[in-house]
Amino acid sequence: MIIFFIEVKDLPESWKDVFHRFNKKATSSRRAILEVFEEKGQHLSAEDVYEHLRAKKKKVGIATVYRNLDLLLRMGILRKVNFGDGREHYEMIRRAARFHHHLICTRCGQVVDCEEMTQEEEEFLQHLRKELEQRQGFVIHSYHIYFYGLCPRCR
Amino acid sequence: MIIFFIEVKDLPESWKDVFHRFNKKATSSRRAILEVFEEKGQHLSAEDVYEHLRAKKKKVGIATVYRNLDLLLRMGILRKVNFGDGREHYEMIRRAARFHHHLICTRCGQVVDCEEMTQEEEEFLQHLRKELEQRQGFVIHSYHIYFYGLCPRCR
DNA sequence: TTGAATGCAAATAATTTGCACGGAT
DNA sequence: ATCCGTGCAAATTATTTGCATTCAA
Numbered sequence: 001m002i003i004f005f006i007e008v009k010d011l012p013e014s015w016k017d018v019f020h021r022f023n024k025k026a027t028s029s030r031r032a033i034l035e036v037f038e039e040k041g042q043h044l045s046a047e048d049v050y051e052h053l054r055a056k057k058k059k060v061g062i063a064t065v066y067r068n069l070d071l072l073l074r075m076g077i078l079r080k081v082n083f084g085d086g087r088e089h090y091e092m093i094r095r096a097a098r099f100h101h102h103l104i105c106t107r108c109g110q111v112v113d114c115e116e117m118t119q120e121e122e123e124f125l126q127h128l129r130k131e132l133e134q135r136q137g138f139v140i141h142s143y144h145i146y147f148y149g150l151c152p153r154c155r
Numbered sequence: 156m157i158i159f160f161i162e163v164k165d166l167p168e169s170w171k172d173v174f175h176r177f178n179k180k181a182t183s184s185r186r187a188i189l190e191v192f193e194e195k196g197q198h199l200s201a202e203d204v205y206e207h208l209r210a211k212k213k214k215v216g217i218a219t220v221y222r223n224l225d226l227l228l229r230m231g232i233l234r235k236v237n238f239g240d241g242r243e244h245y246e247m248i249r250r251a252a253r254f255h256h257h258l259i260c261t262r263c264g265q266v267v268d269c270e271e272m273t274q275e276e277e278e279f280l281q282h283l284r285k286e287l288e289q290r291q292g293f294v295i296h297s298y299h300i301y302f303y304g305l306c307p308r309c310r
Numbered sequence: 311t312t313g314a315a316t317g318c319a320a321a322t323a324a325t326t327t328g329c330a331c332g333g334a335t
Numbered sequence: 336a337t338c339c340g341t342g343c344a345a346a347t348t349a350t351t352t353g354c355a356t357t358c359a360a
Contacts, residue, residue: 024314024315025314025315025358025359025360026359027314027315027316027358027359028358028359029315029316030315045349046349046350047349059317060316060317061316061317061318062317062350063316063317063318063319063350063351063352064315064316064317066349066350066351067315067316067351068315080239082237082239084235084237084243086243086324086325086348086349087348087349087350088239088241088349088350101287103287103291103293103295105293106296112291112293114287114290114291116290121279121283124276124279128276129302132256132258132269132302133304135269135271136258136267136269136306136307137306137307138258138260138267138302138304138305138306138307138310139304139305139310140258140302140303140304141261141303141304141305142302142303142304143300143301143302143303144300144301144303145298145299145300145301146298146299146300146301147284147287147293147295147297147298148295148296148297148298148299149288149293149294149295149296149297150293150294150296151291151292151293152291152292152293155293155294179339179340180333180334180335180339180340181334182333182334182339182340182341183333183334184340184341185340200324201324201325202324214342215341215342216341216342216343217325217342218325218326218327218341218342218343218344219340219341219342221324221325221326222326222340222341223340241323241324241349241350242323242324242325243324243325
């Protein structure tokens with residue numbers, strides 16, 4: 001019994017439950033958008049999501065895409081990232097995944113994710129964060145590092 | 156004489172010279188835009204620059220502002236920063252100034268610059284940069300850290 | 311059933327572009 | 336004098352919004 005209880009407790013909350021927790025409906029558009037992020041992965045623009053939905057024969061209006069990207073942002077499921085190309089991009093914040101940086105090629109625009117962070121890096125950023133909180137009086141929830149340079153092909 | 160020579164050599168290159176070096180004309184619009192950044196400082200949007208110019212009675216069309224922000228970007232005088240508010244911002248890269256981070260309030264949108272970086276921080280970032288260069292084959296020219304949280308008034 | 315979500319098209323907002331004219335070299 | 340740079344207005348691109356209809360709860 002106890003084991004059963006623990007297992008249930010540790011099961012990941014379904015998207016349906018997450019929506020319900022926020023008093024939002026688990027509509028098919030929303031499920032489809034989440035599916036795109038789960039399948040296609042990183043940093044998609046609204047248009048990217050829209051195109052992927054079309055490719056999957058799911059008819060979701062572009063306005064609905066925008067509205068739901070914003071909702072998922074406010075629910076803390078997505079975060080916004082920006083690569084200076086004139087449009088916002090979104091990516092899923094996975095519970096298990098660590099924060100990652102982005103490496104942007106200033107010539108061709110290619111973006112590479114850098115997932116692996118060393119223990120040392122992690123500690124350093126926590127330290128920097130604490131220091132900034134004290135110095136500026138902010139409460140810091142998250143951070144994001146962008147590196148700019150030339151990718152192997154462009155250098 | 157020697158001292159005089161050294162002084163001349165160390166004098167900052169005038170904007171006029173910088174433009175000439177890039178085979179660009181040192182027009183009054185361009186000078187006025189640089190003046191705004193020198194006077195008003197950090198992270199201005201195209202519209203911000205345009206408004207500051209109007210306030211200074213300099214008539215420069217918004218298209219010219221956009222064209223020159225892009226030029227100054229390519230010349231390495233400005234860099235683009237983005238705070239997720241739907242518009243690009245630009246700020247001057249001063250030779251003397253170190254890289255600085257930005258602290259963004261996710262509630263009111265306020266942006267605070269964090270200029271001071273400790274020796275330790277500087278070294279760490281160089282280290283991280285070297286590591287990424289090796290791991291990804293990029294040549295990294297610059298980086299930018301954004302911190303997100305709540306400002307003193309919003310928390 | 312019933313209000314929240316959606317699709318569509320129209321409205322905004324940000325940025326870019328075409329072209330005739332003006333100004334820096 | 337010669338082009339580069341500019342202003343203006345029109346064109347594009349990204350995103351938001353109004354409203355009648357649809358659908359999850």
